[in-house]
Amino acid sequence: MSWRKEQRRAERGYHHGNLKEALLQAALGLIAEKGAAGFTFADAARMAGVSAAAPYRHFRDRDELLSSIAQRGFEQFESRLTAAWDDGRPDTVTAFERVGRAYLAFAREEPAFYNAMFESGLPVDANPALQAASERAFNVIRAAAERLAALAPPGTPRPPAMMMALHIWSMAHGVASLFSRGDAARRKLPMSPDELLEAEVLIYLRGLGFPTDRRPAKSAEPPPVPPEASSGSGVPPGGPWGKPK
Amino acid sequence: MSWRKEQRRAERGYHHGNLKEALLQAALGLIAEKGAAGFTFADAARMAGVSAAAPYRHFRDRDELLSSIAQRGFEQFESRLTAAWDDGRPDTVTAFERVGRAYLAFAREEPAFYNAMFESGLPVDANPALQAASERAFNVIRAAAERLAALAPPGTPRPPAMMMALHIWSMAHGVASLFSRGDAARRKLPMSPDELLEAEVLIYLRGLGFPTDRRPAKSAEPPPVPPEASSGSGVPPGGPWGKPK
DNA sequence: TGTACATCAGTGAACGCGCGTTCACTGATGTAC
DNA sequence: TGTACATCAGTGAACGCGCGTTCACTGATGTAC
Numbered sequence: 001m002s003w004r005k006e007q008r009r010a011e012r013g014y015h016h017g018n019l020k021e022a023l024l025q026a027a028l029g030l031i032a033e034k035g036a037a038g039f040t041f042a043d044a045a046r047m048a049g050v051s052a053a054a055p056y057r058h059f060r061d062r063d064e065l066l067s068s069i070a071q072r073g074f075e076q077f078e079s080r081l082t083a084a085w086d087d088g089r090p091d092t093v094t095a096f097e098r099v100g101r102a103y104l105a106f107a108r109e110e111p112a113f114y115n116a117m118f119e120s121g122l123p124v125d126a127n128p129a130l131q132a133a134s135e136r137a138f139n140v141i142r143a144a145a146e147r148l149a150a151l152a153p154p155g156t157p158r159p160p161a162m163m164m165a166l167h168i169w170s171m172a173h174g175v176a177s178l179f180s181r182g183d184a185a186r187r188k189l190p191m192s193p194d195e196l197l198e199a200e201v202l203i204y205l206r207g208l209g210f211p212t213d214r215r216p217a218k219s220a221e222p223p224p225v226p227p228e229a230s231s232g233s234g235v236p237p238g239g240p241w242g243k244p245k
Numbered sequence: 246m247s248w249r250k251e252q253r254r255a256e257r258g259y260h261h262g263n264l265k266e267a268l269l270q271a272a273l274g275l276i277a278e279k280g281a282a283g284f285t286f287a288d289a290a291r292m293a294g295v296s297a298a299a300p301y302r303h304f305r306d307r308d309e310l311l312s313s314i315a316q317r318g319f320e321q322f323e324s325r326l327t328a329a330w331d332d333g334r335p336d337t338v339t340a341f342e343r344v345g346r347a348y349l350a351f352a353r354e355e356p357a358f359y360n361a362m363f364e365s366g367l368p369v370d371a372n373p374a375l376q377a378a379s380e381r382a383f384n385v386i387r388a389a390a391e392r393l394a395a396l397a398p399p400g401t402p403r404p405p406a407m408m409m410a411l412h413i414w415s416m417a418h419g420v421a422s423l424f425s426r427g428d429a430a431r432r433k434l435p436m437s438p439d440e441l442l443e444a445e446v447l448i449y450l451r452g453l454g455f456p457t458d459r460r461p462a463k464s465a466e467p468p469p470v471p472p473e474a475s476s477g478s479g480v481p482p483g484g485p486w487g488k489p490k
Numbered sequence: 491t492g493t494a495c496a497t498c499a500g501t502g503a504a505c506g507c508g509c510g511t512t513c514a515c516t517g518a519t520g521t522a523c
Numbered sequence: 524t525g526t527a528c529a530t531c532a533g534t535g536a537a538c539g540c541g542c543g544t545t546c547a548c549t550g551a552t553g554t555a556c
């Protein structure tokens with residue numbers, strides 16, 4: 001046994017006290033560093049300062065640990081999206097874009113969770129608890145889309161919220177997975193991922209017929225007010241992409 | 246040595262003849278089956294019916310094999326996108342959507358290539374040849390976006406083609422990676438990935454001010470003609486999402 | 491056309507390594523009396 | 524309050540396994556003369 005390991009045990013005694021949690025944290029660190037594929041059960045045990053056999057007291061196998069991480073990831077994801085949505089305050093469009101930014105922030109700040117949830121190859125549909133957690137997270141986006149859809153200007157068709165939610169999800173995931181990932185495979189971009197996604201969502205919403213210029217925070221929401229000069233929303237006058245030609 | 250292995254060697258003689266190619270094919274099969282992470286050098290050798298040491302005559306290590314696959318993947322990707330674009334015939338919007346469908350088709354039909362290119366964690370930027378191949382593929386989308394941008398109706402701002410291309414790329418990648426992947430992690434969807442992406446792109450283009458109803462194949466392109474009833478494009482009257490409310 | 495020889499593309503044995511997993515075990519903790 | 528005992532959460536040794544990699548080797552091929 002190495003000196004360091006003895007040392008660690010001397011500090012904490014024979015029982016770890018909180019090994020399950022420590023293993024989850026260790027695995028998160030390893031996944032962030034090397035990807036879900038490159039993380040091993042033995043490595044996690046080592047990082048937690050415990051023998052290779054100890055994790056079996058808490059997880060059936062490596063896969064169960066990975067599922068636990070994905071599960072927890074979906075829960076945190078849901079809670080962050082919910083907070084960002086803030087029940088549509090101060091207005092639906094503003095809140096909606098805050099959700100988009102929260103999505104990217106999560107992918108960037110929690111690469112290990114994001115990896116386990118979306119890129120580990122873990123078949124989410126095969127685990128009912130995991131699938132439920134995944135759906136709860138998605139439902140935040142879906143509920144927001146629902147509210148947005150209800151805003152469709154009179155006379156224009158009302159888009160199905162499910163489709164809108166799937167569109168937004170695929171945009172956010174696409175940007176996150178290509179340009180906002182935490183590892184070496186992140187691709188360079190001539191702008192920030194947030195800007196890219198924000199413009200993308202704005203153009204998309206405009207395509208649905210929504211007025212996308214920001215209105216003062218306090219204004220009543222329905223009916224939509226006519227476009228006015230935007231302010232501090234990342235959308236310069238003339239549209240989300242800059243100057244008119 | 247196993248009977249089967251002797252047999253195989255009896256059939257082909259001491260020299261394989263085309264081992265490099267056989268290894269690439271074997272690796273493609275393995276990646277499609279188990280993901281880029283779960284593929285091993287030894288496994289590829291076994292599948293090619295050759296000793297574990299043989300691959301070293303053709304690839305420095307496992308990583309070089311993976312890079313070769315990604316490289317070839319980008320080349321095939323580029324060629325399929327180019328064919329789909331068909332230099333913008335019969336009209337820019339139609340051709341542009343064909344590119345979107347080609348993107349998804351590639352992700353679905355060549356999951357191993359797609360995985361190596363976009364999900365293996367391979368740092369594309371670190372390998373100049375690979376980066377160049379990746380850029381050539383992206384440039385097909387970019388050139389198409391360029392042509393599309395030039396179509397902006399008079400008086401409306403002309404969006405930067407680079408941004409449009411990045412938007413389209415992120416949409417296609419998002420849909421492909423979530424809903425059109427070749428492995429068990431594919432998520433279920435209440436419609437086809439192609440339909441989802443096509444609607445998404447159409448709404449986006451409309452948000453940019455482009456008329457997105459299809460016009461007859463032979464019409465001259467600029468200036469844009471007014472919207473008319475769509476036909477056989479997957480976009481029902483009333484917009485990409487169906488009936489008006 | 492035949493032959494000697496260089497080169498190439500394989501073999502198979504061997505190595506060290508780390509992983510996953512099992513097992514009998516043991517130290518620590520909590521609790522019934 | 525003390526003690527006996529059950530239970531829990533660790534240990535460490537051991538196992539089989541497959542991988543990556545190296546090495547001296549050898550069979551096949553191509554070519555110079």
